[in-house]
Amino acid sequence: MPKVSVCIPVYNNLSQVKRLLASLKQQSFRDFEIRITDDSDDNEIEEWIKSLSGERIDYLHNPEKLGPIHNWNKALEGATGEYIKLFFSDDWLNGPDALQEFVTLLDENPDAVLAFSGSRETPEEGEAWERCASDRFIEGLRADYRNLFLGNEIGTPSAMICRNVGARFTPDSHWASDMFLYFDLLKKNPGFAYTKKPLVCVGLAADQYTHTFRDHDKRKLEDYLRMYRNYGLKESEACRNYLKDAFLLPYYQPPKLAEECGFDRKAYGSELIRYFIDHKIVDYIRRLTHVI
Numbered sequence: 001m002p003k004v005s006v007c008i009p010v011y012n013n014l015s016q017v018k019r020l021l022a023s024l025k026q027q028s029f030r031d032f033e034i035r036i037t038d039d040s041d042d043n044e045i046e047e048w049i050k051s052l053s054g055e056r057i058d059y060l061h062n063p064e065k066l067g068p069i070h071n072w073n074k075a076l077e078g079a080t081g082e083y084i085k086l087f088f089s090d091d092w093l094n095g096p097d098a099l100q101e102f103v104t105l106l107d108e109n110p111d112a113v114l115a116f117s118g119s120r121e122t123p124e125e126g127e128a129w130e131r132c133a134s135d136r137f138i139e140g141l142r143a144d145y146r147n148l149f150l151g152n153e154i155g156t157p158s159a160m161i162c163r164n165v166g167a168r169f170t171p172d173s174h175w176a177s178d179m180f181l182y183f184d185l186l187k188k189n190p191g192f193a194y195t196k197k198p199l200v201c202v203g204l205a206a207d208q209y210t211h212t213f214r215d216h217d218k219r220k221l222e223d224y225l226r227m228y229r230n231y232g233l234k235e236s237e238a239c240r241n242y243l244k245d246a247f248l249l250p251y252y253q254p255p256k257l258a259e260e261c262g263f264d265r266k267a268y269g270s271e272l273i274r275y276f277i278d279h280k281i282v283d284y285i286r287r288l289t290h291v292i
Helices: 014-025 044-051 068-076 098-107 135-143 145-150 177-188 218-230 237-248 255-260 265-291
Strands: 004-010 032-038 057-061 083-086 091-093 114-123 129-131 160-163 192-204
Touching: 004 014, 004 068, 014 032, 014 044, 014 091, 032 044, 032 068, 044 057, 068 083, 068 177, 083 098, 098 114, 098 160, 098 192, 114 177, 135 145, 145 177, 145 218, 145 237, 177 218, 218 237, 237 255, 255 265
Parallel strands: 004 032, 004 083, 032 057, 114 192
Antiparallel strands: 083 160, 091 192, 114 129, 114 160
């Protein structure tokens, strides 16, 4: 059994897959298997994989197109490693010791179910920059894993390694699909480890999955309502208020739903009216006055 299962869902992006596999080939840590599930429309990646010699790759071209979330889960299925290192295929490891450092984070923190790092955000054009979780986020996550609901600073799953405990993406999730995976892990065990060091490079492109979601996209609301219900977040005052301020009010949700989420129906109704006046009527008058 390998120490790490490197799970890579891919889709129509051979050049990026080559870049990721090249970064894996350079790693000082070698006790890993590579699992690739391919949702591509053509055989370009498959033919390239077959042309490789001496590479340890478990490759599957899905017989039928699965779509993003299901293909991500397919890559996780059958992983035999003690640890799972998931990669979105447009990301790659930042240096030859990066995988070893991920493994060490879990080895040295046996109570942690997952570990995550900073990342080097790398656009197709322009300068790259580094990001990492804030001290405030780490403190809040240590106090209560449910505070993840207030803002995901773990980042992309490519910046995370976890123990092989059967965690999966929620199949019908959307914009916050990565958060469902993290909640699934942390609900099993709230322990985690992290480093601010950017162990991965995150490729940024205009056609990425997250860019298919508009502002006030209803699918975002659906995701957060499901998280709120699935993980008992009504018990947390901070999570209740975040849901109200970030989603219920901006999406003009009715008092009946707010009551189901733990709010006083009448008080929320009054707040919703004030919100509508401030963000619709007053804003309209301001814009009209500015034009005149």
